[in-house]
Amino acid sequence: MNTWLRRVWYLLNRPRHERDLIREMNEHRESMHDPSRFGDTHRLLEQSRDAWGWNWLDDAVQDLSVGIRTLMKSPSFAILATLILSFGIGLNLTLFQMIGVGLLQPPALKDADSWVRFLRAAPGSTTSTVPYPLTQFVKENNHGVLASVVLEYQSAVAWGRNAEDHINASFVSSNWFDEIGYGAAHGRVLSETIDGPAAAPVVVISYTFWRNRLGADPNAVGTTVYIDRKPVTVAGIASADLPGFDFNVPDAFLAIVQREYFYPQSTLLRSWDDEAVDMYARLAPGVSVAAAREALRTTMQAAAADRSQIKKDEWLEPLSARSNFMRDWERQGVLAVVSLMGALTTLVLIVAAANLGNLVMSRATGRVRELGVRMALGARRTRIVRQLVIESVPLVLMGALGSLGFAWTAATLIAALGGFPPYLDFTIKWGTVMLAVALGLLSLVVVGVLPAWKVAQQQLIEAIKDGGQHVSRALDRTLMRRVMVAAQVAGSCLLLIVAGMMIRTVQRAIASSEGFDYQRAAVLSMPLGRYGLKTEAARNYWYEVKARVLAHPEVESAAIVTAPPLGGRVNETNFRDTPGLRTLTQSVDPEYFDTMKIPLMSGRTFAPGDERTVIVSRRLAMEMYGSIDVLGRAFPKSGADDTIIGVAADAHTIRPDANDVAELYRPLEVADFSYVEMVVRARNEADRLPPILREAAMSDPRVIPSAHAMHEDFDRRMQGPRIASAIASGIGVLTLALACLGIIGVVSYGVALRTKEIGIRVALGARQPALLRSIVRQVLRPVAAGAIIGLALAIPTGLALASEPFYLENADPVAFGVALTVFGAAIAAALIWPAMQVLKRNPVDALRHS
């Protein structure tokens, strides 16, 4: 038998082995004439156990139980330490959980690796949607590189017999559910064989909508519901874990081939001009993403030969599900954000572990006499280190368990507050548990090994003579202790500054919304294209509605626009002249700038009859031409298609929270009127406008208008950044509190050790300020060093965060000053408060007692 196996076998049968040995030794002793020559049975038994090599395990169990007993004797320390570690490790686990679930893993589709999303690309620009007929052309002429093509067209539709409500629906290809591999929770899902263009129209309800809006009624399947006033049968309820391609699960799924049942006049399914649908595909086995791109170039050229709307140099750009359908630069951006967040949460763990390490060392200094006695009795230094480390194990174990609870609670809370779709599963996975164990072990090094090693290095036997005074003072002054204080101060300083930058970013988003006035504005939507109202007819309809709206006394002004602020979807273009800038293009009528209160910095607004003219935002002008003096110049700089007639102030109406965007305005063309919306400015309150707007829009009974105040969109858009900045501030403040706690602990302990000395100095007439200086001096240096390191790190971190891809707001001098004042005040209070407490108590009394 292998020696190890034999030893394990012994360990498992130890009681029996020991009984045999004792019996054997007793027999031997009894047989002897002089049993005293046998030796001490207990010692011999101990030596026999040692032969099997398991004595360390007994020691460890003993040390562990001492550790647990010690913790139970001081529950406040145990709770505080658990909370500190749970916070430090838990933050890292939360980040790991959220990244694992939401960002870096491909969506949970069947054969996830073979999925791609196609963008329509041309030299110099890409658009995310493609015309429906093109998708069908590609489906039929893809030279076998695609196994299947799946489509989605998201839109708001009216819900209820009288269209009393609006919901988010997706018109999807009928193979949607089969291809991504999800069935129904009740009833059935859409099917390519059943749900053809001429089949009875059906709807599949999402699980969340069924639960929240239909009261989880199991009899909902088979009932008739109304979508845009058209009756439709509920075929089934989608399963709860159905993922969305872009994190978005709509309320209802309809078959795109049945779209004309709802909108008989709609040309979406036939028009090569509408860039409407999101196109996804599954690659055929063995086909790479690059091979698909090349093979489909031929398909696109064939389409271009057939249709004038497709240009010869266009191609379909595939984005793989493996990279979450992100472009390379988007993915790099996400990775950069994740790495930065990882660095910050690691910093929190360092601060937490350093804090706890200092606390543990303070507690160990109180035990130097006991440790001295152990060493005097023959224990080696390694044994002392082992003892102290094992005693810290229960602490770290509780911290690691607490951190798992923290991670689960935090991820669930963030998911609930952020309105994450239910298919994102944040339950604790094995990977997270392993990370908790790994981080727990790392913390054990700082919390257990380093303090134990430092304590064991001291002249512990000497400590028996002077009650441990000398050793305790020496430990109190060790470099490690100062490094730990400095690390806490540096970490909290840096985190506070990053939190400050995040808060400023949210403020910027709010401030940038001051570049346009959303407070008194409302939006009227009615996609006339669906009802067959196009071009001239649509324009006339909109003009009539606009005239009626303007005639109302509550209305100050109104404008028609293709993408209203805060809610509109636009195509983003990366012009060759401004590669790092996303240009968002809107078509607007002349009154738009006045209605949204966006100042024109130079030039004029659009006038009737304007053709091939554009208005650029200040930023676009600066980035493309290096000046805002661009009136009359050709746009874009390298393409020269249009003429600039005006420069508008920056107003990030579509993406208020982004920093890498600029706006381009074009005059409305007659074709735009089938899908435009209207922004309306109230004389008094925006909330009074929606019923007025709906009323004004309902001259044609087919049309179902919807209207809402713009501040509703703003609140929804700001929810995410607000949560993120609140979390960052919370972490910053908590870390600062931790650092303060650490400093208070170190100062208090230093003062406690020097009570006698302080008492003598008070008795000799020393003044309070002088005493205070001498107490604080010891900690002041590491605090100052930590603050300098923190500030020095804040500069490159700030620069990195202010540039691509984070675009956090650089802390302006005032914000920087405020953050530093708060930081300085908190640290100063942590330094002085414990010293003042001791001086207030009159240390001379302590001298009398001793």
Add this chain to the structure above:
Amino acid sequence: MPRAAGLPPGTLSLLILRVVRQEPMHGYAIAQKIRTLSSDQLSVEEGSLYPALQKLLANGWVKAEWTTSETGRQVRSYRITARGLKQLESEQDDYQRMADAIAAILQST
């Protein structure tokens, strides 16, 4: 243990292996045999046999089983294994080399 009796470290294991090579023996008999063979020169603390026996067991050099002695008592007797025999030979060679070397130095002028 062995050191107290003047034995160099590790020699007790060698002696035990040597003694149990001929026949399985219990602890008391091993102690008696060592004493007899050494003409009472090596009077070890008898109990120190047991940690040494545990070491031999742990290494798989001997095996132990409960048997009945000639006097009818239950005793635990130790039997050398094949690995134990190999170990004995190698330790014996090492010891002999060492003893010869020391003797050569001591006899030199």
